[in-house]
Amino acid sequence: MAKDAVANLAAYLQWVSAVLSSGEGVFWIDKNGWKAGTGAMNSTHFGAKNSFFWTDFTGEKMNSVAPEFLFDTKKPFLNTPVDIEKLPSFRLQKPLESYSNIGKERYEKAVVSVKNEAKNGNIWVLNLAQKLSGELKNPLSLLRFFAHYLKKYAPKTGGIVWTKNEKFVCMSPEIFITQSEKTLETFPIKGTGSREYLEKNEKEIAELRMVTDLLRNDLGQISTSVSALSERKLTPRGEFFHAHSHISAQLKTGQLTKKMYQKLLPAGSVSGAPKRSVCQVISKSETAERALYCGTFGHFETPQKMQSLLLIRTLFANGSRWEYGTGAGITHLSDPKAEWKETLTKAEILLQCSS
Numbered sequence: 001m002a003k004d005a006v007a008n009l010a011a012y013l014q015w016v017s018a019v020l021s022s023g024e025g026v027f028w029i030d031k032n033g034w035k036a037g038t039g040a041m042n043s044t045h046f047g048a049k050n051s052f053f054w055t056d057f058t059g060e061k062m063n064s065v066a067p068e069f070l071f072d073t074k075k076p077f078l079n080t081p082v083d084i085e086k087l088p089s090f091r092l093q094k095p096l097e098s099y100s101n102i103g104k105e106r107y108e109k110a111v112v113s114v115k116n117e118a119k120n121g122n123i124w125v126l127n128l129a130q131k132l133s134g135e136l137k138n139p140l141s142l143l144r145f146f147a148h149y150l151k152k153y154a155p156k157t158g159g160i161v162w163t164k165n166e167k168f169v170c171m172s173p174e175i176f177i178t179q180s181e182k183t184l185e186t187f188p189i190k191g192t193g194s195r196e197y198l199e200k201n202e203k204e205i206a207e208l209r210m211v212t213d214l215l216r217n218d219l220g221q222i223s224t225s226v227s228a229l230s231e232r233k234l235t236p237r238g239e240f241f242h243a244h245s246h247i248s249a250q251l252k253t254g255q256l257t258k259k260m261y262q263k264l265l266p267a268g269s270v271s272g273a274p275k276r277s278v279c280q281v282i283s284k285s286e287t288a289e290r291a292l293y294c295g296t297f298g299h300f301e302t303p304q305k306m307q308s309l310l311l312i313r314t315l316f317a318n319g320s321r322w323e324y325g326t327g328a329g330i331t332h333l334s335d336p337k338a339e340w341k342e343t344l345t346k347a348e349i350l351l352q353c354s355s
Contacts, residue, residue, distance in 0.1 A: 037067020059265030129327030191243030
């Protein structure tokens with residue numbers, strides 16, 4: 001493991017020790033290292049210094065919190081690291097597809113239905129999701145699961161929320177919005193597979209192009225000088241690659257307000273284009289409410305310095321159940337069997353990080 005990854009894991013094990021004592025906490029990883037909080041999660045306003053926030057898919061529901069105690073690489077923990085292997089384990093006993101809320105046949109039928117919407121010109125691209133879920137014997141197993149993820153992947157982004165009302169493990173590779181003073185950036189992902197597949201597949205290439213145009217338009221609602229710094233880049237992610245673009249824009253003022261942020265939601269890469277039409281199709285095509293899945297999770301270091309992730313590749317605790325949403329981008333060129341397979345590929349992390 002790289003030096004920064006070792007530091008992130010060491011800090012996380014101390015954070016777990018603190019959370020087991022205090023009961024609540026947030027742990028966050030970005031390219032600059034780790035940040036964390038423990039103790040009471042005090043409600044605060046969007047954009048508050050040293051705060052964390054998360055939203056649902058539509059952006060209508062948002063939690064912004066300022067933890068009672070704050071820690072980061074400059075102010076580290078002094079706790080004794082927890083022996084993570086003594087916590088309950090998270091382990092799947094059956095094949096991934098057996099945990100699907102709709103199953104292969106119904107998902108493929110939904111893909112065909114969405115393809116027809118595209119052929120009729122009602123939509124261009126739509127992210128069609130399903131949810132995997134199973135029994136969660138002990139939510140503490142999520143804490144152990146995330147430690148295994150940090151060891152295996154040494155990620156540059158991600159985090160975990162552990163409060164009385166919400167518990168989830170975010171392993172998202174997709175940075176939604178970053179803010180540095182007046183500069184906003186976004187990195188939409190569209191396309192998952194081998195390098196050879198992504199380099200040649202017309203459907204995947206067109207899908208990212210459409211979503212990039214959508215994100216340009218979305219940023220244009222709240223900023224100026226919107227431009228794509230990179231139209232398409234392939235990034236390794238474990239056993240496969242992602243294709244993403246890089247878009248930049250300039251705020252008219254230095255403050256990104258809650259209202260401005262909500263205008264960008266739902267995020268284009270996990271909804272589709274045109275956004276109003278695809279949201280209507282999603283509501284009638286998916287049998288499970290997305291809730292926090294495909295929402296966002298972020299951290300404000302200062303009111304002018306922020307980063308947020310999309311809540312994809314995220315393992316949620318929902319009472320006595322665990323839930324994991326996974327989806328694929330559908331266009332008129334989609335192969336239903338391939339799209340079903342892609343959703344399961346994105347869920348293999350549940351097997352790879354189990355213990």
